[in-house]
Amino acid sequence: MMRSISSAWREAPRNRSVYSFPFVRMLPHPLAFLQLLLVASVAFAQTWKATPFVPPSLPLVVKTPYLSTWIPQGTAEGSLNSGWASFRDGSVIGWMGKLRVDGEFFNWMGPGLKAVQKDMTFTATRTIITMACGGVDLVATFLSPVEPTDLVNQSIPFSYLAVEVSSNDAKPHQVQLYTDISGEWLAQSDQILTWETIAGDTVNHRFSLQNETRFNETGGRLRDGGVMYSTKQVNGMTYQIGQDTVVRSLFETTGVLNKTVDPQFRAIGDRWPVAAFAYDLGTVGTTKTTPIVSTIGYVRYPLIALLNTSNVNIVRGPYYLTLYGSVPGMIIVLLNDYPNALARAIDFDNKLTSDALAITPQNNDYADILALSVRQLFGNIELTSGWDGTIHVPTDIMAFMRGRLTNTVDIIYAAWPAFLYTYPAIGRYLLEPILTYQANNPSQSGYSIHDIGASLYPKVTGPSNESYPVEECGNQLIMALSYTKKTSDNSLITKYKLLYDQFATYLTQNGLYTATQLSSDSYAGELGNQTNLAVKSIVALKAASEIFQILGDNSKSKQYDNVAASFLGQWQSVALSSDKSHYTLSYGNDSSWGLLYNLYADRLLGFNMFPQSVYETQTKWYATKLDEFGIRLDSRSSDAKTDWQLWTAATLTDETLRTTMITLVKKYAKSRINSGSFPDRYNSENGVMSTFEGRSVVGGHFALLLVPDVKNASTNSSGGGNNGNHGGHTGGAVPSVSPVLPMAVALSVALVYVLF
Incomplete structure (x- = not known):
């Protein structure tokens, strides 16, 4: 007897798609299959x-x-x-x-x-x-x-x-x-x-x-x-x-x-x-x-x-x-609090949308990217408290970010703009396990550890053997100062000042002419004399100068300020291509280029150390390198990264190009080529994702919200205007696949069923 269509659905296998061939072959009678085919075709046509x-x-x-x-x-x-x-x-x-x-x-x-x-x-x-x-x-x-x-x-x-x-x-x-x-x-x-x-x-x-x-x-x-x-x-x-x-x-x-x-x-x-x-x-x-x-x-x-x-x-x-003594008691509160939780969520959504529209008032592209990023970022983070034998201590707070490794410094750094925008303390709580470990286990090498968890999460057993020496030292100093400036809270730099001095000393010795090593973009391989990595060193040394100025150590402040200025002068002479058209990926390699996304920290911290000509040169160069779905990370491959593209967009001197880069990132996200949770690494030419999906680095998409001159330039631009789109979203209606195509697919599947 032919099973009903409802019965067939109830017994559908736990495959990722109910349209897979194994499910088709479950059906015992061609008429049952045709019945299902009709339902599927109608559904596809909607x-x-x-x-x-x-x-x-x-x-x-x-x-x-x-x-x-x-x-x-x-x-x-x-x-x-x-x-x-x-x-x-x-x-x-x-x-x-x-x-x-x-x-x-x-x-x-x-x-x-x-x-x-x-x-x-x-x-x-x-x-x-x-x-x-x-x-x-x-x-x-x-x-x-x-x-x-x-x-x-x-x-x-x-x-x-x-x-x-x-x-x-x-x-x-x-x-x-x-x-x-x-x-x-x-x-x-x-x-x-x-x-x-x-x-x-x-x-x-x-x-x-x-x-x-x-x-x-x-x-x-x-x-x-x-x-x-x-x-x-x-x-x-x-x-x-x-x-x-x-x-x-x-x-x-x-x-x-x-x-x-x-x-x-x-x-x-x-x-x-x-x-x-x-x-x-x-x-x-x-x-x-x-x-x-x-x-x-x-x-x-x-x-x-x-x-x-x-x-x-x-x-x-x-x-x-x-706060809560039991989970069942907490659940009662949660269920009763739903109307208030919904109201708070709507307020959060509206505030984020409003702030994003100040960056790109001409469309909703930036707001839409951020909306897709938020849950992915915070869904990778867990907030913990310590137990003193009697209670969970409210002031003993550490946060942990799951990834390939736990609390990877450069992943936290990539996501850092989101923490500065929403609540900087969460960024600090992510750094606490790393800094506490290193303060209690001084590194013989003198540079920042890369992570705090070599084992699979949630077993946090100490750092892995991976090292990103210049990368992580620079990240630590930039994050420390940006947190301090954003919150007016000096406790972080006071507590770990010896470590920050150690990191700055390492950069003084190794930060301009970098040895062959990994940067945050480790999948691209090791490289020496990295132009972009040296940018991070220069900004980080300037950050160290300000950290010690805040701490009242004028001698160290002046020391690191002098080194940063010296490095900047040397960098300009070795990083520019011989035809002066762009800055290279590595010194002396004129055919190479890459995104100088580390310039973002110069703007974020308000230093403006790098001459305007550097920003203008790179802006002109990027305009010639756009692909179908964005701009690649560097000249080594067509790999692109969503986070670094938006960091880079915040450094551009041309508002039209900035808007274009944002639009291309959204174009990739809405291309429907992929099915992973917001993959941040993909091919800029065809939009096909790589292996990086569901990661916390999407917090980097918030970068443009934190640089005042980006907001001002967009808001004051004569080419702006909301075109009546503030209250909604452009291109809102997205139709499903055309009815013609599903029917062709359906008939093909039917033929496969008959033949096999």
Whole structure:
């Protein structure tokens, strides 16, 4: 007997796309396949509005390194119900949403194309999607709060899903809402799950692994902690934990769940246990219902194992424990606080958009880039507090950034503009573990360490053996002074003044004619006498001069000021190409060139050490080097970096070129060539991403917000003007693939099915 189309969808495999051939071959009868083909073709033919654009991957829940859920887009332009959501590495996250309208059910999230996506909007903090489910519209708001000035709120590893429904045909409808999550929020299908449901003022579902291993990542997933899915206990709400097909079928048939918990713990992929909520919304008219709010979070304790000077792992807990005594108590506060959290998120979004429009008032391109960057940046950072044996100490704060290594100095530096813009203290808290370690373990080499975690996060065992001597010394000094100037807080430079003197001494000896070594762009390989790296040395030495002036050490201040001035004079004589058309990638190599993005620090700190002619020469040169999707990093390859392009844009003397460079970065982001979370490295000619996705360096996109003359030049430009676009986004409507192409693809797939 031919299975129903709904049954086929329920049993769809956990592949990244439900259109894959393995799924096609599951269907036992060609007619069933044709039925599915018709549904898929219609779905592909739909158009839906995207504001501001369709990104490579759409953030849904992005709050911590292990609570990171996306909808890959790429060329498929994936709707909320075109496939499963994914973890940041592309593996499946099981999250299902159904709506029952007058007894007929619609999948609005997770595989099942009966509901039709009408529009999608993303902001810095939210993703908002409208799905038409027959005579009812459903609006799903995925809110991942970004509140860097409130360390407790920022440290809470939870996000919101809020759902509102209303009639779209002016008729009343009987409506029930359903959502569930699978154990894939924790790990992949072979791991054994345990679970529980705790019902009180809230109902909390919790999934955890039976065999936990603390501080142990496998394939980017952590092997300890638990996922909590929670909602308020209200009239008409029911819940259940059980086999996916059983629980979902019960809802589809009756609209309610039976408030039971499956007693048999088992593997994630063994009859797919899901934790579900259902809500009877009663009669729904044209007025939107009160939002149905749930929270989802990844809870673990402790967060970090930090190796101290005695080779003892000191554990650090999440910062929110300085205020909240229990997670269930915190969840009650979160659910009640949703209206306020939403208002704060809207304020954050609006402020960011307004500030970005001051840079490019002629379009929304810069604002849109920043909106896509925010959750990715802060979702890689965890705020911790120390434990004194009695309490979590509110003043003992350290932050940790997950990456290939932990708290990599040049990654923090690349993201530094975002911290200066939002809350500089977070940048400082990221530096504290590094500086504390180095202060207690003096480097024999005299330069800054590169990172604080050679092991896989979250086991922080001390620095790796990688070294970027000039790069990291320069970064440390520039970040220290910019933090101090931004906050008027001298405590950082006072506490670590011996280290800053050490770093400046190293640059004095090694910073102008650099030995063959790596810079932040390590993938490009080692290079000697790097022109751009020497720029960083010069600015950093000037920063050291100001640091010691603030500290009252006039002798050291004058010493480093003299060295910086001497280096600058020598640099100008060796860094310029012989035809004076551009500055080289490395001294004496006239055919080489690269982005002098380190000039940005000269502007950021207000030094203006480098002559205007340097900026003008480079601006003219860059104008001749633009590719289809931006400008490459240097002459060695067509690799481009989004962060360094926008740092460079902040140094340009031509506003039109600056706007063009911003527009090209957005063009890359919206090209739909890729499906990773905002990849920062890609081919400038064809837009194809490299391996760098989901990284914190997108914080560098904030660079233009921090240089006053960039804002003034744009605002005062005679060529500016908002063209009436301040209130919206240019190019908002993004149609799906043309109906002709999907039908051709569909017929091709049908032919493959018949032949094989």
